[in-house]
Amino acid sequence: MAASASSDMTCAIYNLDDFTCKVVLRGHKMGLSDVCWSSDSKYVCTVSDDTTIRIWDVGLGELLKTFRGHNHFVTCASYNPQSNLVASGCFDETVRLWDVRTGNCLKTLPAHSDPVTSVTFSMDGTLIATGSYDGLCRIWDTSTGQCLKTLMDDTSPAISHVQFTPNAKYLLASRMDDKIKLWDYSVSKCAKTYQGHVNKRYCLIGTIGYSEDRKKNWIVSGSEDHYIYFWDIETRQVISTTLAHDGVVLAVDCNVEKQLLASCSLDNTVKIWSYNYE
Incomplete structure (x- = not known):
């Protein structure tokens, strides 16, 4: 399946076998900014300008839980590989870590000095990476909430998106200066830069x-x-x-x-x- 989040306040789920729309999830009060899948593809998490994070049962097309705690637009979210945690990023410059079962906020990270644009877990779930309009990528320890690394260069344009490579040795960072950078974050060094797009x-x-x-x-x-x-x-x-x-x-x-x-x-x-x- 594929999922898309929209500013029309809905999330659409598509079947990739016949490319039809399987279900449309409705309930948010403002536009959606992101959607992510649980590892077993049974659930999706949506985030919205209405400040909430919502968990949905895809098969039933039903809302299961609503997480509240952010006080501004929620911009991004990610399940950990075990799908028992969700990390969310917000316009309020924080990242929150949520217990999926209880809906409790476990940690609030004062992550950046500008809105958070992207959050993602490493493949084993031990690390969280974040990106922000402040031009920084940061690596966090999931269990402690400690910031382990801050990645930046001389220009530090706004970060659009971050993603760990499957071996978790590198971090891919899309930036708002027509560049995508591949960081070897263990040594805080940019290994590759990709250009050509806008x-x-x-x-x-x-x-x-x-x-x-x-x-x-x-x-x-x-x-x-x-x-x-x-x-x-x-x-x-x-x-x-x-x-x-x-x-x-x-x-x-x-x-x-x-x-x-x-x-x-x-x-x-x-x-x-x-x-x-x-």
């Missing part, structure tokens, strides 16, 4: 795509010029571009097993693409 105004979401055997991988991102860009992760070269939408391509995500790519845009569409760059 990202100056919107928080675009890039990701890592894989061949079916996972022997080859790419950086994939939308762009404000309406294209989707693919880069070779090692050489940093643009290996493919696709004119994808009639508006800014806000986010992309990959389904490795089906070799599918989802994209969403300000043109109010979600598109599913087949890709294979063997």
Whole structure:
């Protein structure tokens, strides 16, 4: 399945077998900024400008829980791999860690000096990465809430999105200066920089795509010029571009097993693409 969050206050769930809309989740009072899946794909978490985080049963199409505690627009969220925790980022510059079962806020991190744009867990759930309009990426210890690393360079433009690589050795950071950086955060050093797309105004979401055997991988991102860009992760070269939408391509995500790519845009569409760059 695929999920999309919208400023129309809904979250739509799509079946990737027949590309139909399975269910539309309604209940938020303002527009949605993000949606994330539990590891077993039974639940989604949505966040909204109405300051709430909500957990939904996808199969039943029902609201299960509502988390309250943020006092401004909630911008992003992520399940940990065990799906017993949700981390949320907010315009109030904090990150909150929630117990999914009880709905209790376990920790509040004074994460940044500007709104938080992105939050994500490492593959084993021991680390949390955050990005912000303040231009910083930070790495946190999940259990203690301690900030372990702050990543920045001389320019430090606003961060659009952050994502750990599967081996958790690097952090991919999309930035609002037309660049995506791959950080070796253990030594606070930028290992690679990817350029060619346009990202100056919107928080675009890039990701890592894989061949079916996972022997080859790419950086994939939308762009404000309406294209989707693919880069070779090692050489940093643009290996493919696709004119994808009639508006800014806000986010992309990959389904490795089906070799599918989802994209969403300000043109109010979600598109599913087949890709294979063997």
